[in-house]
Amino acid sequence: MDKLIDDEILVKQFQSGSQRAFDELMKRYERKIFGYLLRSVRNYEDAEELTLEVFFKAFRALAKWEPKAKFSTWLYTIASNLSIDYHRTKTRHPVYVLEDEDVLETRVVANDLSSNPEKQIEDMERGRIIREAVDELSSKQKEVFMLTRYEGLPIREVAETLGMAEGTVKIHLHRAMKKLQTLLRPLMENNEI
């Protein structure tokens, strides 16, 4: 299907009965949504389950959807609500969190069994420390940080996605940056700026 077709036109086609239009929308966004949820929940199976849930909800709700916002913003709204719910209901079990992270890391390695395993392990360790710092952010700080940084959404769209005022988004973002700065200070001192 033509890549140049706007998401919103595909939505219209889906609303008039074309399932292929939905397939195309899913093809466009499944990777992004999965990546976003994986960063958010840090567990491969849960991220997969939540990704399915996002598209399931989208499939159900799309019939009555009206293009007040961009389709992608709407999709991220569903995803971020699910991820906030996930963190709310998930009781924190540090043991399991570590376990997930380890299993994930072996997956990472499995996908790149190349050149220099020793450096890979070093990077993995460093990456883990940094991601743990990101996970220390409050759920709203983390959402804001992730959406601006890795989904490339401008503050205005993040505000729309999360149903917040732009000023509130900025406050969360500032707090997130301050907290990361504090948590990552040990790593920064090893690498003089």
Add this chain to the structure above:
Amino acid sequence: MGKCIISEAHAIDYVYGELDPSKMDEYKEHLMTCNNCTRMVNSFKRVLQLVDDAEGVYAHNISMPKNLQSKLYRRINAEDPVETTIASKFTSTISNLLTLMNQQKATVFSLFIVVVIGTTFFLTDPFQYIPTYKENVDDTAHVKIQEYRQLEIQRNMEDVLRNRHLRNSNKWDRVSQLNRVKDQARGTDWATIAHQHLKSVHSEL
């Protein structure tokens, strides 16, 4: 020079490219003379760089879950069995078939090969040697065997790592498990990884 009164929020907005364009030039000029703000800006840039590296590697290297689309439709169908007309049944069968063919490219391809070989066998001299097809089939088999081996090693490695966090896990058990993985993984990068983990277990003992 007194303490600078421009806030950290300013520095963060600047690093994020969210600073109001009307304040941009002024702030850039200010940075040339204010060590305090320059230090803040550099520090926030460094934070983003560190996180970008960690998160970039993280999501980039991870493979997508398989067959999300068919899983979704299975779920939609399970929750809401649509009344089926003959026409819709026909189209859905065709589309399922297409999806299946898409997913099972390898199977369809091997079937195709078998059919081609079979036809050639009947149409031409049956004892004529057909090297191309044979090589292809062997290659596929070889690749599959390698894939299974990698998967097996990965699964064992995951088991060891999972056990590592169990409270009562015995370190000597882990050593022997890791040694087993290392043997199994000989000749691959997994062996090195198992070795690294072994070293860290030994240092804990």
